Amino acid sequence: MQRTRNSMSSFARRPLALAATAVTGSLVLAACGAGGPSSGGGKISDDKVVLGLLNDQSGVYKDLSGPNSKVAIEMAVADYKAKYGDKAVAKNIEIVQADHQNKPDIANTKAQEMYDRQKADIILDVPTSSAALAVATQAKAKKKLFIDIGAGTTALTGKSCNKYTFHWAYDTYMLAQGTGATAVQNGGKNWSIVYPDYAFGQDMTKSFTNAVTKAGGTVQQSIATPFPNDNFSTFITKAESSKPNVIGIMAAGGDLINFVKQFNQAGLQGKTQLAVGLMFITDIHSLGVDQFQGTQFTDAWYWNFDDQNRAWADKFKAKTQTRPSFAHAGNYSAALQYLEAVQRAGTDNSDAVVKELEGKKLNDVFLRNGEVRAADHRVLHDAYLVKVKSKDQVKEEWDYEEVVSTIPAAEAFNPTVSTDCTM
Amino acid sequence: MTAFIQYTLQGLALGGFYALAALGLAVIFGVLGVVNFSHGACYMLGAVGAALLLDATGLGFWAALPIITVAMFLFGVLLERLFVQWLLRLDPLYNFLLTFGITLFLVDFVKRRYGVSSLPYELPAGLQGRVNVGSVSLSSYQIFVAVFSVALCLAVWLLLTKTRVGMIVRASTEDAERSRALGINVGRWVTPVFGFGIALAGLAGVLRAPTGSVNADMGSFFIIILFAVVVIGGLGSILGAVVAGFLVGLVEAYGQGYAGSFSQVLIFVLMAVVILVRPSGLFGREEAAS
Numbered sequence: 001m002q003r004t005r006n007s008m009s010s011f012a013r014r015p016l017a018l019a020a021t022a023v024t025g026s027l028v029l030a031a032c033g034a035g036g037p038s039s040g041g042g043k044i045s046d047d048k049v050v051l052g053l054l055n056d057q058s059g060v061y062k063d064l065s066g067p068n069s070k071v072a073i074e075m076a077v078a079d080y081k082a083k084y085g086d087k088a089v090a091k092n093i094e095i096v097q098a099d100h101q102n103k104p105d106i107a108n109t110k111a112q113e114m115y116d117r118q119k120a121d122i123i124l125d126v127p128t129s130s131a132a133l134a135v136a137t138q139a140k141a142k143k144k145l146f147i148d149i150g151a152g153t154t155a156l157t158g159k160s161c162n163k164y165t166f167h168w169a170y171d172t173y174m175l176a177q178g179t180g181a182t183a184v185q186n187g188g189k190n191w192s193i194v195y196p197d198y199a200f201g202q203d204m205t206k207s208f209t210n211a212v213t214k215a216g217g218t219v220q221q222s223i224a225t226p227f228p229n230d231n232f233s234t235f236i237t238k239a240e241s242s243k244p245n246v247i248g249i250m251a252a253g254g255d256l257i258n259f260v261k262q263f264n265q266a267g268l269q270g271k272t273q274l275a276v277g278l279m280f281i282t283d284i285h286s287l288g289v290d291q292f293q294g295t296q297f298t299d300a301w302y303w304n305f306d307d308q309n310r311a312w313a314d315k316f317k318a319k320t321q322t323r324p325s326f327a328h329a330g331n332y333s334a335a336l337q338y339l340e341a342v343q344r345a346g347t348d349n350s351d352a353v354v355k356e357l358e359g360k361k362l363n364d365v366f367l368r369n370g371e372v373r374a375a376d377h378r379v380l381h382d383a384y385l386v387k388v389k390s391k392d393q394v395k396e397e398w399d400y401e402e403v404v405s406t407i408p409a410a411e412a413f414n415p416t417v418s419t420d421c422t423m
Numbered sequence: 424m425t426a427f428i429q430y431t432l433q434g435l436a437l438g439g440f441y442a443l444a445a446l447g448l449a450v451i452f453g454v455l456g457v458v459n460f461s462h463g464a465c466y467m468l469g470a471v472g473a474a475l476l477l478d479a480t481g482l483g484f485w486a487a488l489p490i491i492t493v494a495m496f497l498f499g500v501l502l503e504r505l506f507v508q509w510l511l512r513l514d515p516l517y518n519f520l521l522t523f524g525i526t527l528f529l530v531d532f533v534k535r536r537y538g539v540s541s542l543p544y545e546l547p548a549g550l551q552g553r554v555n556v557g558s559v560s561l562s563s564y565q566i567f568v569a570v571f572s573v574a575l576c577l578a579v580w581l582l583l584t585k586t587r588v589g590m591i592v593r594a595s596t597e598d599a600e601r602s603r604a605l606g607i608n609v610g611r612w613v614t615p616v617f618g619f620g621i622a623l624a625g626l627a628g629v630l631r632a633p634t635g636s637v638n639a640d641m642g643s644f645f646i647i648i649l650f651a652v653v654v655i656g657g658l659g660s661i662l663g664a665v666v667a668g669f670l671v672g673l674v675e676a677y678g679q680g681y682a683g684s685f686s687q688v689l690i691f692v693l694m695a696v697v698i699l700v701r702p703s704g705l706f707g708r709e710e711a712a713s
Contacts, residue, residue, distance in 0.1 A: 197684035234679035257636035
């Protein structure tokens, strides 16, 4: 075999080293991303109602919402059609979906595409706070509806609130109120918070610090970590150094799994209480109940809470072979209530539909004692403080949570409307 | 002071793991001249493979260590025979692109097949708990990984410097033309060395599974840190990879202790400084700098 590789040593190694360095560097930078171009125009089509699902179809949030949320929306459409039959205002309903890869620039472009080219009347879901804020801006500009389910930032009903944007399932205030305040009441007065240093983590830390302080506790230290991050061992040592009763972790997805595994390996399980800021049932499924056992967190909805939820979850399972997360149920609820509002309004005209949603009291499988607050479009509903079961309490797959208490709608969300919000 | 010692220990433990993970990358570059971008994906395959093995057959960590390592060796041999060998005689950038493509394929394959959520994997029996000395402490598993990694690095180093096989491989690296003239079949050693490097990546993945999230994306970010390690150590240098592994582990631990969210940035600052002062890395070859 004739090889010329040997001659490479003097020349090519250096460019190669540089190339490797350059690629390494550019991959780090790729996380930042850039803004996309925009295209104008905006037509309203009245011969069909188009529901746009914009979420993470391939990345970290795929399993907790992703493609299965389309199934949830299809279930809403089927239920709407079954209910109204020939009297349905929206006879022709189409669902379109796109992957925003959790990047605000892509979410921005895809949202424009959905509103303009695919003639979407509404965009649903949009996890990742920064992406959700980008879509809210588009909704405002195009005067089309946007109901966010997957993102947590309170800015959607604060600085970035607008007439066409609704925040349906949860927000960082809700998570902090349930988990933070309850832990303090149960004796967890001193906290260390570990959070990923980006919009969501910062917002969570602020909300938790407020909730803990208000309940009479103290946050001794809040430790910023890179995002994403594989190794938390020294961060955990540091968090433990102030001898807290509770360590709060505000990471999500894979980083949360990394943290909890290493927290348990540091011998802290059962010694220092672990409070998880945002947890989905899919996280418990990946890590196994053992590792999370006894951990309390706030859930917006749980599939095995009562018969109504269970019946819906059974239908969902028949189609997807898995149990729904709260995001799936939230997407169902949002799509259903949107169609109901179209029905009441008799049109899919955005302003008319918004009027039908604002201030309405709503109830369905997801919304209990639900109300769309007119002032900022925060949807208030009951939330749940839950505890992860121990292994011997689990009776079937996905039966991981025990509802400790129901947090009434009025207390679950911030009762005061942000002064930053002007519609 | 206690905190400092604690951070140092954690840094060293982490460093051992980085050294092992980067070793395969260094070996493959040293012998084949291939910058193996798929190293992160193979690391991921090792971890995912261990989780699947547990799920399908109930075989745990101790069985996964040899099984996955051998499986990944065969996978590496397959990769080399099917793809990599055809591009060896071309500009090295071709193989760089090839392995990058392989990464995209592997990651998306795992995502489609097994989803994006972490697969369950727990600590092996016997390695739970912690070792405390005074006020500093490390988990037994961390200590195991560090000791295991260092022992393995040492074994690889001995293999390459003290055995005939190692000498042939090194001679082929230093000067393939002259080795060939001395009657050594250089090409014959290329395939097993590639397989060996991939096996090391898989092994690192298995070691990671009990202590981190096991998912399709776990290698995508890790490979960037590994590149930082090999660039700091000097591309292709085995000693360099090991020393830089420890260095990066220490920098990350001190960073986490004293600089919070800048802990990762510090690794790349270190890399930049090393490149400025010694463009070929700490233990890189002289000629690479010329």
